[in-house]
Amino acid sequence: MNISGILVVAKPDWLATVVDSLGALPGxxxxxxDETDGRIIAIQEAEDIHAEIDGVKRIKALPHVVMADMVYHYLADDEKEYEQIPPELVEQEQACAVPAYLSE
Incomplete structure (x- = not known):
């Protein structure tokens, strides 16, 4: 079982819609x-690392989501050993750059 803490930023006018969409996703x-700046903290439970990454991708693809990034990860009872970082994690890391407008 993998547990992720995910920071989601939504367009303020669509915050309620994004919250509803997140709540409808399995796990x-x-x-x-935070209604002031459109930030949402979501927790995701997934069976393994692949399901966890797929879930983050689904969140990022929701309409009106400005950004979504995994900020916490807990791995429990995963008996699979990885020899190297799975390719989808490498892709995820490269795609997670903070947009310039959020760094200003």
Whole structure:
């Protein structure tokens, strides 16, 4: 079982819609919403690392989501050993650059 903490930033006018969309995803629970700046903290439970990454990709693809990044990860009871970083994680790392407008 993998547990992820995911920071989601939504367009403020669509915050309620994004919260509802997140709540409808399997294994995802919304735990905190900051209406001032459109930030949402969601927790995701997934069977393995591949399902976890697929879940983050689904969140990123939701309409009106500006960004979504995994900020916490807990791995429990995964008996599979990896010789190297799975390719989808390498792709994920490269795609997670902070957009310039959020760094200003």
């Amino acid at each position: 995802v629970e919304v735990h905190q919403v």
